[in-house]
Amino acid sequence: MRIIHSLSELRAALKGEASTVFVPTMGNLHEGHLSLVREARRHGGPVVVSIFVNRLQFLPHEDFDRYPRTLARDAEMLEAAGCDIVFAPDEAELYPVPQVYKVQPPAALADLLEGEFRPGFFTGVCTVVMKLFQCVQPAVAIFGQKDYQQLKVLSAMAEQFAMPIQVLGAPTVRAGDGLALSSRNGYLGQTERQEAVALSQALAQLAQGARVPGSSLAALEQAAADGLRERGWMPDYLTLRRRNDLLPPTDAERLAGEPLVALGAARIGQTRLIDNLEL
Ligand code: PAF
Numbered sequence: 001m002r003i004i005h006s007l008s009e010l011r012a013a014l015k016g017e018a019s020t021v022f023v024p025t026m027g028n029l030h031e032g033h034l035s036l037v038r039e040a041r042r043h044g045g046p047v048v049v050s051i052f053v054n055r056l057q058f059l060p061h062e063d064f065d066r067y068p069r070t071l072a073r074d075a076e077m078l079e080a081a082g083c084d085i086v087f088a089p090d091e092a093e094l095y096p097v098p099q100v101y102k103v104q105p106p107a108a109l110a111d112l113l114e115g116e117f118r119p120g121f122f123t124g125v126c127t128v129v130m131k132l133f134q135c136v137q138p139a140v141a142i143f144g145q146k147d148y149q150q151l152k153v154l155s156a157m158a159e160q161f162a163m164p165i166q167v168l169g170a171p172t173v174r175a176g177d178g179l180a181l182s183s184r185n186g187y188l189g190q191t192e193r194q195e196a197v198a199l200s201q202a203l204a205q206l207a208q209g210a211r212v213p214g215s216s217l218a219a220l221e222q223a224a225a226d227g228l229r230e231r232g233w234m235p236d237y238l239t240l241r242r243r244n245d246l247l248p249p250t251d252a253e254r255l256a257g258e259p260l261v262a263l264g265a266a267r268i269g270q271t272r273l274i275d276n277l278e279l
Pocket of ligand 1: 026054128
């Protein structure tokens with residue numbers, strides 16, 4: 001496995017390669033990321049994993065500075081998982097001048113849910129992923145379904161720009177108690193870590209009520225949020241949406257079996273967690 005920091009070296013290493021499989025990350029890797037790498041391996045081409053903590057997708061009060069940079073440990077894990085190239089540019093390499101050209105995703109998909117609570121987040125994500133796609137020029141790119149809305153926004157971006165890249169989602173990996181693996185779980189204290197599974201449980205409760213005749217969507221969502229609040233959480237949203245456009249389903253759609261997803265984001269202590277559950 002090679003660790004490459006410069007764009008020119010990356011381009012030289014991938015010259016003429018048409019089947020690269022790409023897994024973009026911000027490092028501080030866990031089993032969830034490694035499952036993406038293993039999935040990438042199955043596609044046959046060389047596997048490139050990027051590690052880049054992207055300033056553009058953090059709000060000023062968010063954890064950009066304290067986001068763990070753990071390249072040596074990440075590289076060991078990636079080598080064991082079958083990665084061929086780690087692309088780990090520094091900020092000066094990826095943003096040699098201020099990045100004034102940006103990719104603005106449509107408000108209808110990007111200004112709701114995460115976009116409502118983290119304004120500009122998806123512009124930052126789309127901009128860096130567009131740039132990373134230009135650097136790596138992959139045939140396939142794999143993202144975790146845990147970041148459900150991110151996966152939707154990026155798939156739509158690749159499609160709208162007619163990028164010759166197949167954007168794929170891979171299932172969320174969970175700890176034994178059901179907590180979705182996330183780099184941010186590392187911020188949780190011991191008691192918070194024990195409590196953290198309550199988010200996925202609240203989503204399961206929401207999902208359970210979703211198809212019940214006579215149920216009210218607003219009441220279901222309120223009950224799920226109140227349940228978390230009573231346990232000391234600060235929920236941003238707990239909501240049921242249509243899978244295809246992330247908009248609220250009508251009652252008729254809910255009861256007729258429209259594919260739905262329960263999505264949630266909530267803060268426990270200082271740590272904001274997100275999760276989702278398809279139904
Ligand atoms: O999901 C992430 O880790 C990041 O949002 C991504 C896709 C690597 C872009 O910085």
